[in-house]
Amino acid sequence: MKQTFRLGTIRGIPFGIHWSVLVIMVLITDILARSVLPAADPAASTGTRWAVAAVAAALFLASLAAHELAHAFVARRHGVRVGSVTLWMLGGVAELADEPPNARADLRIAGVGPLTSAAAAAAFAGFAATGAALGVPATVIASLSWIAATNGLIAVFNLLPGAPLDGGRILRAVLWRRHGDKAGANRTAARAGRMLGGAMIVGGLVVVLLVSFLSGLWLALVGWFIAGSARAEERWTDLREAAEGLRATDIMAPHPDHGWSWQHAGTFIEGVALRSRQSVFLVVNVTGDPIGAVTVERLALVQPRDARVRLGDLSVPLPSERVVGPDVPVITLFHLPPVVGDLVAVVASDHRLLGIITTGDIQRMLRRNRLRAGTPTTA
């Protein structure tokens, strides 16, 4: 989640908001000022209602921030580095740079979020009760009660057992602890998240048709986000497990067909590309270093009259971080998007091209891992 506005650091953790939070702030203020507060005190002036509603929306946002920061602080106490905390349209994201070290830490980091929301619900309910006893205006009491109820709802909702919700993390931690298999626990939590998200999308559509367009749409949107995140997490787990202990040299295609930067396109197409099974070719310079890559599609655009254009002029430059040594762990490569065509990385050492890694090589690594694990695949 990209921070649109960075608000500062809280105990060393960069804290910010995404622009979509502003949409939510406006929505909440609007709901409070035009529906909740008029019902509580029809006599209150419009100005009072909007002012109270805006303060309530800000307090609500602060309680969301408390939920996320609680995750971040507990994570840090367990040695997990925290990248940032960002609030956005559907809540907040505490970005953790590492995986929790053990199941107990996983459980605590996940559990503290709903616990914080529940505590906020209790606190605001307490303020509302105290305020009512002291004769505070009805609009203020209604706002405090609304914040209490919404925080309670957030605590319960986040406990639903499917990743990426806190309940999904708790499920993962419990399974991890019981069976000692973190990848398996991860996969079960992600699958549960996918089903949960799917159910919410269907439920949301039913609500759209039968009850309320906006509420239904909201439910479906949250469901869609949960299902998408769960699917991404499943894939991530699979990749991590498959890449465990592998080096670049283990998955690369060795001795790839390649051309030289000064070579004529026509000669290369006739001599190499037409006979090759590759769909992307590396271009190597005079010192033997790979400097770029050219796809079959690009070569196909070369007109006969341009047959003498040099390969170096057709190729897309290769970012230096995509040229890796043979011993680089695969785990650092698989999340990278292809540079050009299906090329993910180039393996070279000492001015010698050793191999290439394409998205196909990564898929092959995945399939081999599933085969090893004995689970049939449809991919």
Ligand SMILES: [Zn+2]
């Ligand atoms: Zn949470």
